Amino acid sequence: MNPHQFLLPLTLHPSFEMGDFIVSSSNEEALSWLGKWPEWPSRTLLIYGSQGSGKSHLASIWKSNARLLRPEEITVETLEVILTKSQNHFILDNAEYVKDEEALFHFLNATRQGDGSLLLLSQTPPREWGLTLPDLQSRLNALIAVGIQEPDDHLMRGLIKKYALDQQIPLSVDVLNYLFHHLPRSYQGLWASLEYINAEALRKKRGITIPLVREALLEHTLII
Numbered sequence: 001m002n003p004h005q006f007l008l009p010l011t012l013h014p015s016f017e018m019g020d021f022i023v024s025s026s027n028e029e030a031l032s033w034l035g036k037w038p039e040w041p042s043r044t045l046l047i048y049g050s051q052g053s054g055k056s057h058l059a060s061i062w063k064s065n066a067r068l069l070r071p072e073e074i075t076v077e078t079l080e081v082i083l084t085k086s087q088n089h090f091i092l093d094n095a096e097y098v099k100d101e102e103a104l105f106h107f108l109n110a111t112r113q114g115d116g117s118l119l120l121l122s123q124t125p126p127r128e129w130g131l132t133l134p135d136l137q138s139r140l141n142a143l144i145a146v147g148i149q150e151p152d153d154h155l156m157r158g159l160i161k162k163y164a165l166d167q168q169i170p171l172s173v174d175v176l177n178y179l180f181h182h183l184p185r186s187y188q189g190l191w192a193s194l195e196y197i198n199a200e201a202l203r204k205k206r207g208i209t210i211p212l213v214r215e216a217l218l219e220h221t222l223i224i
Helices: 028-034 056-060 076-084 103-114 134-141 154-165 171-184 188-202 210-223
Strands: 043-050 065-067 089-092 117-122 144-147
Touching: 028 043, 028 171, 043 056, 043 065, 043 103, 056 117, 076 103, 103 134, 103 188, 154 171, 154 188, 171 210, 188 210
Parallel strands: 043 117, 043 144, 065 089, 089 117
Antiparallel strands: none
């Protein structure tokens, strides 16, 4: 295979195995608290971080058999059904978007009093959710809430390599170093730029070289 070949579909999914999680100072505290289960205070843990920071990866590591809930599922009407099913371990993604604050308050109480567990995922800490129910705010403030920081150098290099591996893209050392020095230092910027480079290489039917990456990054900057 040509070492610069980059003509693969964009539908390959990232691996969420434990061995594929890249640990650095940006996320090691979150991973450490995940490993303390089931000794979480109130049987609940909240992990927050920007989109693309690895929260879903951590959730998949924690419990593959936990029930994944969306914000719109947390209502007073549906809560009883959720809590009476045999599953008692839950992952609530995008928790900050739950509209029914009373239902979320009761959900937290039920988890605290029962034998289940709850992993809350959000992009921001609870103090930034704009809540109006004081009891809910107080309960959330009392939880262990661990933030994932923007990627440090070690994590940046690791995430670029992981993206290439997940998409089955061979990257030369020179291209990897160029990407490391020129990609945005944020999760959202990193993933958006890599996706754009991938798409441009496919569209132009060109291999991944520093000139191609330079062109794509310039175009992407102009677009956004």
